[in-house]
Amino acid sequence: MTEGRRQRRDAAANKERILSAAEDAFRRHGLSVDMRAVASAAGVGIGTLYRHFPTREDLVRAITGSDVAELSLAHLPDGVPAIDGLRAFFTGALALLDANRAMIDLLAGAAPSDGDLERCLAHLRAVGRQAVERSATDRTLAADVTADDIAYQLLGLVRVAQLVPAPGARAHQVDLALRGLAA
Template sequence: MAAGRRQRRDAVANKERILQAAEDAFRNHGLSVDMRAVAASAGVGVGTLYRHFPTREDLLHAITGADFASLALTGIPAQGSAIDGLREFFNNALTRLIANKAIIDLLAGGAPSDADFERCLEHLRKVGREAVERSVADHTLAPDVTADDIAYSLLGLIRIAQLIPEPGPRTIEHHVELTLRGLAR
């Protein structure tokens, strides 16, 4: 569409229905969702879907961008020990993420060349650096734990969440505790 040109009302409505159908489908079923099923659920033809979102990646980015952005705004709490901060961060992040199977699939299988994945990994490294710096004073992390160790630990937990058929909060907490034992002093 040319810059400054307004979309027809039906085109805008179609795009909104596609986004809603895609969000529901990908959130509930992960990346295995067929684009024809998304179009049918939205009540549009597959051609209409591809007119709005030329590639599957364009549609995924449109519906997962907010989730990636919200993850990028989180960190360890300002108070408490490094290990307690990681516990809270890991549990909160995973609890939010398991509600969206597409995000779990993207992060569990993300390629380092993917821009969203790389931004997420850099944020996790930042969280890891904060925890490592805090541990210098409180000695709750093993002395050889690095920011990368912490980032990849969360990505490992995301992969575990992807493999568990129905990952509930208790299951997530259990796996977070197992992971933290490996990072603790």
């Protein structure tokens, strides 16, 4: 009986080491990290890694799940014009993603049918609707801007973040995107 408990405790410890090593590797290097490198960094064999996470996607979801949840809580700040709110929202979202290359790779490379991307788009459209509604009063967005336009602008900026790793250059890209949305 003691032997069985030790195995479960060891298995739990292995899983935690795998998650820690994967989180560090994916955050710094994105989704291109080799699974053998994750296993090695965790001090386990590749078979142990795959016992806990049968596919790369399972491990990626375990690592990025809390970041997807945090991104889904982001919203327009209150009390500012729509265009300024979008600047804060876009900049904040990209700053969150800066800390996690895997999230950038995941959002930039996801298929339109991917459930995580669909949930992300739904949230971005909600933020977009809020900005469009706010702009009905402050008139800071072009009259033809839609919630979808705003959602896809941020996804475009995520792709830029994947290609241009310098955060300073991204601020310029945010400015360019906002000029396209501005009245």
